[in-house]
Structures are given as structure tokens and as C-alpha cells.
Amino acid sequence: MIQGVAEISPGERSPFGVLHGRFEESAVSCRRVTKEFVSGDNRTLVLRGVDFDVSFGEMTLLVGPSGCGKTTLLSVIAGLLDPTGGNISVLGQNMDELSGADSILFRRKNLGFVFQQYNLLPALTAAENAAVPLLAAGVPRKRAVDKASAMLAELGLEQRLYALPSQLSGGQQQRVALARALVHEPRLIVCDEPTSALDHETGHAVMELLTTVAVREDRAVIVVTHDSRVFDFADRIAHMDDGRIVRTEASEKAHFPATRN
């Protein structure tokens, strides 16, 4: 077990009340979630009562036009923004019940992030970048970098472990970001436009990796995207418009049939 990263047996309840395993209900459950931004006298209601569910073992795409609230919903689910109203449950944990410090700890243990601009630290090598979540959890550097290197090798970057981000292509940087999102074995991966900075071929490759490496029986993946070319990778697509989920489609493909039945 990696130090600082919770290892929870199936059915066991974590310090945050997270049920682990396939018996759990939705990975994410949003009910009547609202989010209003206030700036001086201006009030902007970005989320207008969102009901949204994400299941384990699935990749759920959150799609919609610019400004419809996709990224805000992702931020609220990830605990980076507090909702103005409604209820959010992530991995069985009611997010309202977490204090600020607990919310950070919850995020560190259970969430992995993939950003549109990668947000890699330019002074760290690929392996060190991928190891950051483990370092943040207090894992000794060597162990963290070793584990991150193994993850990068799984993603096909075993030749680029010591390269700086500036020495990597966009696709390689996104794979490093993907390794960083997965290295601490989180149970929810949130991705914000992971292919928008990549060409079609590279974006396709990244989505394939995301599908094969990230999507697992006990893990859920949410991807915010504009890119209709990647819709084929989704298990479920939630369409947003004007701060609401207007339609949800289920895909025919199934990564883990056992969990679907």
C-alpha cells in the first residue's frame, strides 16, 4: 500500500463515509444543484437546478455549448467550487458535510484531474510531474517517482521519464497529465477538455488511453468536452444547456458488462 493513500476493502467505509466497490450506488449524484456567481451588483446563475448521475465503470461525457455551465458543474463536483444550492454526493460522500480541510483531503485521496492545458510543472520531469499527487500525500520521493514511472510506462512513455514538459509533444504532455491523474488510484477522474489542445489523431489516442487505462469497474470518469469526435468513447453522454442537463444518452458499448447488469 502506498503511504498516505487510502486502501479500502470492498464494502468498507472510508474516513469520509465512502463506500468502496461495485455494491455502491452512483459515483456522483447531483440533485437540484445551483451555482450563482456574484460580482458587485451582478448575479449570474450558471447552474439552474442540475440533476446528474455518474455511474462506476463508466466514462460520462458532459457536453454542450460554451457557457452552458459544464466546467462550473465539473468544478462543483470536484469540490473546487461550493454550490449555491442543492445536494452533491461524490463516492457516497455528501459534500456538504465536509469541512474545508476534509474536502481537500477527500480530493487528494479520491479524485484525479486532467486539465485542458495539462498544467504540468515546467521544472519537473515527466516522472516527477506524474508523482505530484503521491508527493502531496506524503509518499517518499523515490517511491512516488518509481510508481509514477511505472504508470508512465503503462501509458507508453517509458522512454520519456526524465524529459521536461517543454521537451514533450502536446500528446505526450497530456499522457503525463493522465498518469498524474491516475497514479494515486483515485476513484473519480475529472477531465476538462482533455483533447481540445490536441490534433485529431493525438486526441483520439489520448481518449483511447483514457478509456483503456482510466475506466475501471470501481472508478468513474467524467469528461467535459466540446469535441464531438470523441463522443464514440463515451458510455454515457449528458447534454447541458443554459445551466441544466437537458438530455442523457447511454452508449451501446460497455467496458464492464458485469457492472451494467
Add this chain to the structure above:
Amino acid sequence: MNFVALQMLLGDRAKYLGLIFAVAFSTFLMSHQSSIFAGIMRRTTSQIMDVPDANLWVMDRKTQYFDEVKALTDDDLYRVRGVPGIEWAVPLFKGLPRAKAFDGNFRVVIMMGVDDATLVGAPRNMVLGSADDLRRPDAVIIDRVGYEFFFPGQPYELGKPLELNDHRVNIVGIYNSSAPFQNLPVFYSRYSQAVTYVGRERNQLSFVLAKAAPGVSDREASRRIEAVTGLRAATSSEFGWQTIWYYIDHTGIPINFGITIGIALVVGTIVAGQTFYIFTLENLKQFGALKAIGVTNWRITGMILLQALMVGVIGFSIGIGMTAAFFELTKNVLDLRGFSLLWQIAAGTGGTVLLIVILASLMSIRRVLVLEPAIVFRG
């Protein structure tokens, strides 16, 4: 995460070197100027500190500092000797005659006249000759600065003649003097001779040097002398500090040095603070990513402080090393003797540098603490 913090800092070479330079420059200016200031102030007391035999200095009640004296009467010497608790008291003369070499080279010098019988107050730090030779006729002891001025390029040699206000004298000793404030050569002779080298006044006695009897503290002896004679008495240390404070209060020296040190402090803080802030701004997305990933505000504050501390330690080491190197390289230059890097100045500068880097990092810390981690989702 300390590793990550240091890598972030080292990864931006230009800003890292800029920060180091700002702190090193600030450290050098502060420690160097403080040391020169302290050295100059110490120079004002050099003739006091060069008299290790006597603990007490007795002078006119209105005396403000060493270099400006009003002569006492010969009776004052006997009155001091008569004070209970005084083991002994001897006269000391200080004057400024003009010395001339036989090649015509001349200069005003500080002439110290020590007690004929005991030679109390005579220099101890001899390079050549002996203080006892002052007993010989027309004998003077001269410091290295004086010898090298009057006999430039010549090896140290005794028996060479000089003129002191038209009196011929012979050099019987060469010594290492503490550097005087005015950097004039310092001569020693017997009291009875010294008064003849300087124009006659009704009274000649500049100071009475005294020593408290065993069992009587210097402070108590001073109090008794003042009570009995109406003169002022001070320990060497008190008189030294009185002289230093005179120069601090009555000259522009501390203001000039204070301005330089202040500029070093302000420039160091502003340059380091601004560079550090820009460094933080450019890494804002990365800090946002770290916050999103689950790094706490405390940890990020620690990372920034570690970066600041690293810059402070390296910059301080370079700056203080430059100052130490300066004084090491100039320690054998006669005109610069007496200047050194005091540990108190090094410690004080270290504390100030710590303050600079903490101030420099405060803006950055504040900027990162208020940062919404959701910023990472804004492309």
C-alpha cells in the same frame, strides 16, 4: 513537496539568479557599510583602547570626547593620587605637533606623552624595539603608518632621526597602532619630552590615567575621583563610548551610512519582492493545479517560504562572503586597518535578510492563498 518547491524555484534560472543577486547585493551593502561604520567608530577610540595599563581616565568635567581636551593642572594629578581607593595615577599628554623628515616630507602627528617614571600608557604591540627605550634622550616610538610615510619603501630600522616642531628626535621603536580616526601617524615619547614638542601652554596635562586599588571597582573609583576632585572620571569603556556617541551625534557619518544601509534594505526588499511576486504570478496555474490536486494552503505557504528561505540563505551566504573577502583582502592595507566584519554585524544582517525574504514572499503567499483552485479549469 519541498522537492517540488525547490525544483519550481531552480527551474526558472533567470528569476532565481535575479533573486539571489538582489539578496546578495543587499547583504553585501548592509554588512559592508555597517562594518565600515563600526570600524570608523572604533577608530575614534583607538588611543583609548591602546592604553591597557590604566582602567580610569580622568579629564576636565566638560570634556566631550577624546580628541578635544582642555588641559588639567599638575595639582589635579596629585589630587587624583590622593583619592582613597586609587592605587596609582599618572599623567598623559596628547598633542598634535608637526613632524618633518630630513627629505622635507612633513605631516601633523598625534603625540602621546607617557609618564616618565612608569611609562604607563606606552605602546605594547611593538614591531621593532622596546617601549623601555623611551627613557633614552629624544626618543620616540612611531607607528608603522608614520614610518612608512616618512621613510617610504625603506626597511624598518631604528635610530632614524625626525624633527618634531624643530626638535630633533630619534626613533627607538616601531609599533602597530590601532588606526586613529584621522589616520594620522601616532608618536609616543616621555611626558616631559612630549610637552616640549608642542607649543607651550600654561597647563599641559591632557589626561590623568589611574588604576583603582584592589577591591575597589572602577565605577566606585570613578565616583570617588569625581567627588574629591570635581573632575570627570570614566572607565576606558565609558570614555570610548562617550567618544563614539560624540561622533554619532555631531557628525553626518551615521546619516550617510544609514542612508546607504536603508537603500540596500529597500532595494533588496523591493527587487526580491517584485521578482518573487512575478515568479509566483507566472506559476499561478501550477499552484492552482496543486491546490486542485489536494495540496493544502498551509503546505503551499510552506513551499513559498521554503523557496524564499533558500533564496535568502544562498543570497546571504554570497553577500556576506563578499564582505568577508573584502576585509580579508584589505587587512594588510595600512590605511584600511581596523575594519573588519564583526559577528554582530553578520548576525544582524542575517536577521535583516530573513526579514527581507519574508516580506518579499508575503505578497506571493497572499496571492496564492486567495487563488481559487477552479482557475485550473479555465483554459
